[in-house]
Amino acid sequence: MSNEVIIRIEGLEKKYILGEENIVRALAGVDLVVTAGSYVAIMGPSGSGKSTMLNLLGCLDRPTAGRYFLGGEDVSTMPDDDLSKARGKRIGFIFQSYNLIPQLTVIENIQVPLFYQGESLAESYDRCVELANMVGLGDRLEHRPTQLSGGQQQRVAIARSLANDPLMILADEPTGNLDSKTGTEVLEMIDRLNEGGKTIVLVTHDEKVAKRAHRVLHMKDGLIDREVIQKTVPGGAGRQSNSGLREINQATKPSDGALAGSANQSAH
Amino acid sequence: MLTHNFISTVQLGIKNLLLHKLRSGLTILGIIFGVCSVISMLAIGEGASFEAQEAIKKLGSNNIILRSLKPPENQSESANANRSFEMSYGLSYDDGARLQATIPGIRRVLPMRIIRDNVRFGENVAACQVIGTLSFYPEIVTMDIVAGRFLTEIDEKHRNNVCVITLSLARKLFPYQNPLQHSIKIAAVYYQVVGIGRETNMPEQRTQAGEIEGETLDQFVYLPLSTARIRFGETIIRGQFPSLQFETVQLHQITVQMNDTDAVESADPQIKSLLDKFHSQNDFEMIVPLQLLRQAEQTKRIFNIVLGSIAAISLLVGGIGIMNIMLATVTERTREIGVRRALGAKKRDITMQFLVETIVLSVGGGVIGVIVGILVPFVVSHLAHMKTIVTFSSVFLAFGISGAIGIIFGIYPASTAAELDPIEALRHE
Numbered sequence: 115m116s117n118e119v120i121i122r123i124e125g126l127e128k129k130y131i132l133g134e135e136n137i138v139r140a141l142a143g144v145d146l147v148v149t150a151g152s153y154v155a156i157m158g159p160s161g162s163g164k165s166t167m168l169n170l171l172g173c174l175d176r177p178t179a180g181r182y183f184l185g186g187e188d189v190s191t192m193p194d195d196d197l198s199k200a201r202g203k204r205i206g207f208i209f210q211s212y213n214l215i216p217q218l219t220v221i222e223n224i225q226v227p228l229f230y231q232g233e234s235l236a237e238s239y240d241r242c243v244e245l246a247n248m249v250g251l252g253d254r255l256e257h258r259p260t261q262l263s264g265g266q267q268q269r270v271a272i273a274r275s276l277a278n279d280p281l282m283i284l285a286d287e288p289t290g291n292l293d294s295k296t297g298t299e300v301l302e303m304i305d306r307l308n309e310g311g312k313t314i315v316l317v318t319h320d321e322k323v324a325k326r327a328h329r330v331l332h333m334k335d336g337l338i339d340r341e342v343i344q345k346t347v348p349g350g351a352g353r354q355s356n357s358g359l360r361e362i363n364q365a366t367k368p369s370d371g372a373l374a375g376s377a378n379q380s381a382h
Numbered sequence: 383m384l385t386h387n388f389i390s391t392v393q394l395g396i397k398n399l400l401l402h403k404l405r406s407g408l409t410i411l412g413i414i415f416g417v418c419s420v421i422s423m424l425a426i427g428e429g430a431s432f433e434a435q436e437a438i439k440k441l442g443s444n445n446i447i448l449r450s451l452k453p454p455e456n457q458s459e460s461a462n463a464n465r466s467f468e469m470s471y472g473l474s475y476d477d478g479a480r481l482q483a484t485i486p487g488i489r490r491v492l493p494m495r496i497i498r499d500n501v502r503f504g505e506n507v508a509a510c511q512v513i514g515t516l517s518f519y520p521e522i523v524t525m526d527i528v529a530g531r532f533l534t535e536i537d538e539k540h541r542n543n544v545c546v547i548t549l550s551l552a553r554k555l556f557p558y559q560n561p562l563q564h565s566i567k568i569a570a571v572y573y574q575v576v577g578i579g580r581e582t583n584m585p586e587q588r589t590q591a592g593e594i595e596g597e598t599l600d601q602f603v604y605l606p607l608s609t610a611r612i613r614f615g616e617t618i619i620r621g622q623f624p625s626l627q628f629e630t631v632q633l634h635q636i637t638v639q640m641n642d643t644d645a646v647e648s649a650d651p652q653i654k655s656l657l658d659k660f661h662s663q664n665d666f667e668m669i670v671p672l673q674l675l676r677q678a679e680q681t682k683r684i685f686n687i688v689l690g691s692i693a694a695i696s697l698l699v700g701g702i703g704i705m706n707i708m709l710a711t712v713t714e715r716t717r718e719i720g721v722r723r724a725l726g727a728k729k730r731d732i733t734m735q736f737l738v739e740t741i742v743l744s745v746g747g748g749v750i751g752v753i754v755g756i757l758v759p760f761v762v763s764h765l766a767h768m769k770t771i772v773t774f775s776s777v778f779l780a781f782g783i784s785g786a787i788g789i790i791f792g793i794y795p796a797s798t799a800a801e802l803d804p805i806e807a808l809r810h811e
C-alpha cells in the first residue's frame with residue numbers, strides 16, 4: 115500500500131498588494147507534495163513565508179495563484195463556508211499561544227471542533243473525555259485554561275486538534291512559549307501521534323525541534339529554498355490514528371492506560 | 383442536531399453574559415427602563431382617559447347641556463363701576479319652549495334654576511345649591527331616590543313648598559331626625575322634605591352657577607321650578623352698596639335630552655344657530671358630552687403617540703447601549719473568534735453566537751421590564767389612587783420591540799465578528 119497524498123500544491127502563490135508599487139509576494143510559487151504519515155518541519159528566517167504557507171495549508175486563506183489539493187480535493191478556490199468545513203473536518207491546529215477559549219473548561223475546549231461539526235455536547239462528551247485522558251488531563255476536565263500551566267494548556271490544545279480525527283495536524287511553533295522540559299514533553303506527544311500515522315506539518319525556529327521530522331523544508335523569500343530528508347516516511351504505515359498517544363500514556367501515566375485502550379480512533 | 387446546538391449556543395451566550403454580570407446588568411438596564419416605561423406610561427394614560435371618558439359618559443352622551451354665562455363686561459359697564467346697574471342675561475323660559483318646538487329629535491327639555499344659598503334646620507346651617515327643576519330631573523341626571531319621592535307635576539303646578547335634598551345634606555342637617563318628617567328653611571321660607579336622593583352623576587355640570595367649594599358639591603336642595611321662581615325671583619343682587627349689581631337670570635341651565643347620538647350630532651349646530659338668533663350677547667355656553675367624548679378619544683390617541691415616541695426613543699437608546707457593548711465584546715473576543723473559525727466555525731455560526739447574546743440581553747431586559755412595568759402601575763394606583771389599566775397589547779408591544787431591538791442592534795456587531803479575517807483574528811492580542 116503506497117502512501118496516500120495528503121497535500122499537493124502546485125505553483126502556490128500569495129501576493130499582498132499594499133500599494134501601486136508595493137506588492138509583497140509572501141509565497142512565490144511553491145510546489146510541494148506531502149504523503150500520509152509524514153512529519154514535515156518548515157524552517158526559515160522571519161518573513162520568509164512560513165506562516166503564510168501554514169495558513170494556506172490550514173485553509174485559513176486562499177492563494178492568489180496556484181492550486182492546493184487537500185486529500186485530493188481542490189481547496190484553493192473554495193467558498194468560505196466550504197473552507198470552514200474543510201478546516202473543521204480535516205485539519206487540527208496547534209498554536210504557539212495555545213489559543214484555548216478562556217471562558218470554557220478543558221472538556222468544553224476539546225469539544226469545540228465537534229460542536230461545529232454538528233455534534234451536540236452530550237454526543238461528543240465521551241470521546242472528548244477519552245482524548246483528555248490520552249493527554250493526561252482526565253482529572254482536569256472542569257478546569258479553566260487560566261488554572262493550567264502552559265504545558266497543560268498545550269496538551270489540551272493537542273487533544274482539541276485530535277477531536278475531529280483530522281487528516282493532518284498543523285503546528286505553528288508549538289513549543290515557542292514553553293520551557294525546554296515541557297516543550298520536549300509536547301514534542302514527544304507529537305512524535306507519538308506521527309508514529310500512530312498522523313501527518314504533521316510544523317513550523318519552527320529550533321533545529322532540535324526540526325530534528326524530529328522526516329523532512330525539513332527551508333524557506334527563503336517565499337520559496338522552498340532547500341529540503342533536507344532526515345528519515346524516510348515509514349512506507350505503507352497504514353491509516354493514521356491516535357493510537358500512538360496510548361504508548362506515551364502507558365509510559366507516563368499507567369493508570370490512564372485502561373481507559374485510553376478503549377480509544378475508538380485506532381485503526382479503522 | 384440543529385436545535386441541540388442552538389440550545390448550546392443560547393447556554394453559551396448566557397454563560398458569556400454572566401461572566402460580566404455588572405456590564406450585562408448595566409446594559410440591560412436601558413431595555414428594562416424602556417419596556418417598563420412603555421407599559422406603565424400606557425397603563426397610566428389608559429387609566430386616565432378611561433376615567434375622563436366615564437365622567438363624560440355620565441353627563442349623558444344623548445344630552446346637550448346649555449348653561450347661562452355672565453357675558454364679559456364691556457367698556458361702558460366698567461366705566462360705571464361704582465354705580466348700581468342691572469343686567470339681564472342667560473337662558474330664558476322661551477329658549478326652552480323654542481327648542482322643544484323647533485329642533486327635531488328632542489326627547490325632553492329640562493330647565494333648571496340654580497341658586498346658592500344657606501339652608502337651615504333648627505340650629506344646623508349648611509351651604510347648598512338650590513335647584514329649581516321639573517319632575518323628570520332624576521331620569522336625565524341619573525339620580526337614586528333613597529327615601530320618599532322626587533318632585534311631581536302636581537308640586538310644580540301648585541307651586542308647593544316641598545323639596546328633595548341630597549343624602550349628604552340630609553346627614554348634615556338631620557344628624558338624629560328623619561328628614562321626611564321635617565321642613566327646612568331657606569331664606570325665611572319653609573319647605574317640607576318629601577324625599578332624599580343621591581346623584582350618581584358627576585356634579586361638575588353645575589359649577590358654572592356660582593363658585594362652589596368642593597364640600598358643597600353634592601349638597602343640593604331640589605325645588606319645583608315654579609316654586610323656585612316665585613320664592614327666589616329672577617333677580618340676584620350682588621356686590622356691596624353703592625355698586626350693587628342686579629343680575630336677572632331666568633334659567634341657569636337647560637339640559638336637552640335627544641333621542642339618540644345621531645340626533646345629538648344633527649341638533650348641535652341647529653340649537654346653536656337658533657339660540658344665537660335670540661342671544662346677541664355671548665351669554666350662554668353649550669356642552670356636548672358626545673363631542674367631549676370624541677375629543678377625549680382624540681386626545682388619548684395623541685397621548686399614546688407621544689408616549690409611544692418617548693418609549694421608542696428610550697428603547698432606541700437602550701438598543702444603542704447594547705450595540706455598543708456588543709461591539710466592545712467582539713473586539714475583546716477577537717482572538718476567540720479566530721480560534722472558533724480555525725476550528726471549523728462558519729461565518730453564520732459566529733453571527734449566531736453574537737446575535738444570540740444580544741437577543742438574550744434584550745429579551746432578558748424585556749422580561750424584567752414587563753414585570754416591573756406591570757408592578758409600577760399597580761403601585762401607582764395604590765399610592766396615588768389613580769386608575770391604571772395595563773393592556774395586553776402594550777405588554778405585547780413592549781416585549782416585541784425589545785426582541786426586535788436585540789435583532790436589529792445585534793446584527794451589526796455579530797456580522798462584524800463574522801466578517802473578521804480568521805488569520806487577523808488569530809493574531810489579535
Ligand SMILES: Nc1ncnc2c1ncn2[C@@H]1O[C@H](COP(=O)(O)OP(=O)(O)O)[C@@H](O)[C@H]1O
Nearest residue numbers: 130138139140159160161162163164165166167
Ligand atoms: N496580511 C499581510 N499583509 C501584507 N503583508 C503580509 C501579510 N502577511 C504576511 N505578509 C508579508 O508576507 C511575508 C511573509 O510573511 P510570513 O508568512 O508571516 O513570514 P514568516 O512566518 O516566515 O515570518 C512577509 O514579508 C510579511 O511582511
Ligand SMILES: [Mg+2]
Nearest residue numbers: 161164165166
Ligand atoms: Mg510567522
